[in-house]
Amino acid sequence: MLQLKVIREEKKRILDGLRKRNWNAQQLKVIDQILQVDDQRRNNQNELDNTLAENNKLSKLIGQMMGQGKKEEAEALKLQVANHKEKVKVLEDQQRTIETDLENLLYSVPNIPHKSVPRGKTPEENKVAKDWTKPFPVLPEDAAAHWDLGKKYNLFDFELGVKLTGAGFPVYRGKGARLQRALVQFFLDEAVKAGFEEINPPLLVNEATARGTGQLPDKEAQMYACDLDKLYLIPTAEVPVTNIYRDEIVSIKDLPIKMTAFTPCFRREAGAWGAHVRGLNRVHQFEKIEIVQIVHPDESYKTLQAMIRHVAGLLNKLELPYRILKLCGGDMGFASALTYDFEVWSAAQKRWLEVSSVSNFETFQTNRMKLRFRDENGKIELAHTLNGSALALARIVAALLENNQTPEGIKIPKALQKYTGFKTIE
């Protein structure tokens, strides 16, 4: 959620930013609407406060008169207060309505892209920030895609998942399951080594938490919900982990706060199914190690770079070819100010697979979450939040299997061997 103050004071920058997200004139009107409702809000609040102030004064007077035994005068004042009460009620109702309207309007506006974000409408217009310059793995003519490899070596079973749950819920087994666990352990160890505190959060969250990171309102269709208990299955660990600090004022000394968590992620992916989603490319449940940072606003872009280096380091250790994209205005997530995507090369499918997304949200999440810190002078300021996948499993598994297939079986990268306990899947 954007800060009202910023919209008021930097309207031009806000409008320019939204244009970068390809907002048209019609859509941009919402900004004026926000300013208008905000005026209403302030006027109404002013009137309400003044009325209440008067009541408070009168009430005090009544108390004094009662004490002095001036009963009749007190009764007269009571009538006055009673009149005001009607007015207060109306003003309070109005205020509530106005505030809800304003909040809903604010919720509908995405974050303002960082100045370095390229213009563009579609994923094709993302900029390659770092390309893969070495040769790609060369596979034999009859190289198999991961879904066939999974069958051949009995690593995972989609049909079985359908039987148990539905499409998009693979069952991993044998070395396939072990490979999952190895990756989880590896990624977590690396994150902890990099100074992130390991968090093991709940997988179901309440409404306030889903709201804090921006899943609600609007994106409920992307989450699985437990209606009976009004809980949501997390689409990413970002949700519970970032919300740990919701409604908190931390000391500047506590920054940066670095957290990592391994969780399964549940995504309905409503309407996202198409030609390219076979096998592990897109599933409803997958495992992911997330890294989250809460930092001083002056540090957040430096931090973003550090997080990118961390993710790149993981891919290097896994010996996977990857490239880094800087997302264009049209492809960026709602809450992000700047996002880098990591894609690994899937040699058998001959395409790039997105395996990580690292973003700086600046104050977009912290404003809505009221996550603040006290600076050197004791002043309270919104912190910046960042997060990134480090990494998501399903597609990493897909790429590992495909790229490392040989006639003798699938080779496990060196860094992973101590976690898998085997060097080859045959």
Place this chain on the structure above:
RNA sequence: GGAGGAAUGGGUGAGUGGCUGAAACCACCGGUUUGCUAAACCGACGUACGGGUAUAACCUGUACCGCGGGUUCGAAUCCCGCUUCCUCCGCCA
């Protein structure tokens, strides 16, 4: 699931209708003293949203004592509902 108790500022905790945005103590912060540390002493010490041309620390209004409602001229204090926590019983990975 049944019975009882509790919820106050960063922490402990006082406060049962107006003098309470809230005692006291601790912690934190600033200062004095000190060879250093410690101790002692002094001072400051909530948040949000408005207004005052006031996004450097100023003045002022309003709201907030778990959450939501109600009673009253006036509620941290009385009433109702909810949530959470604790204790006991039952059940159970």
